[in-house]
Amino acid sequence: MMNRRVEKDQPSTEVKRKNTGIQNLIDDTVTSTYEDVVSIIDAKIELLKIELTDKVSRVAATIILAIVMIIGIVYLVTTFALLAGELLGHPFLGYLLVSLVFLSCFVFFTKIKPLLLKTLIQNILLSVHDYKK
Numbered sequence: 001m002m003n004r005r006v007e008k009d010q011p012s013t014e015v016k017r018k019n020t021g022i023q024n025l026i027d028d029t030v031t032s033t034y035e036d037v038v039s040i041i042d043a044k045i046e047l048l049k050i051e052l053t054d055k056v057s058r059v060a061a062t063i064i065l066a067i068v069m070i071i072g073i074v075y076l077v078t079t080f081a082l083l084a085g086e087l088l089g090h091p092f093l094g095y096l097l098v099s100l101v102f103l104s105c106f107v108f109f110t111k112i113k114p115l116l117l118k119t120l121i122q123n124i125l126l127s128v129h130d131y132k133k
Helices: 002-009 022-088 092-113 114-128
Strands: none
Touching: 022 092, 092 114
16 A cells, blocks of 8 residues: 555656657748748838838938929029019019919910820829830
């Protein structure tokens, strides 16, 4: 009886199987595949961040350059108006002349050739992307 009691007090030793052979190979394959997929997803997210940052910086640069160009055009138009006013003897005549040029452009592109401006802009945008019809 004593021997039996000693056996009960000792923890039972379970036989643990070692992952060998096909089981080990499957575990390694699944683990490495999962890690590869996670790495690919992380890389794609980082690439998307870089591309998005590039596009945002291009748009911001384009907006800033457009604002600078508009300010420059306003000063240039004002200069032409003042020059024409000096040449004609009255400053208001210079502004009137410049305004008439802009109004005639507006009438030309809206009433006479309404599709011309759209076609010109479309051709410019397509040439930027090296696409030819």
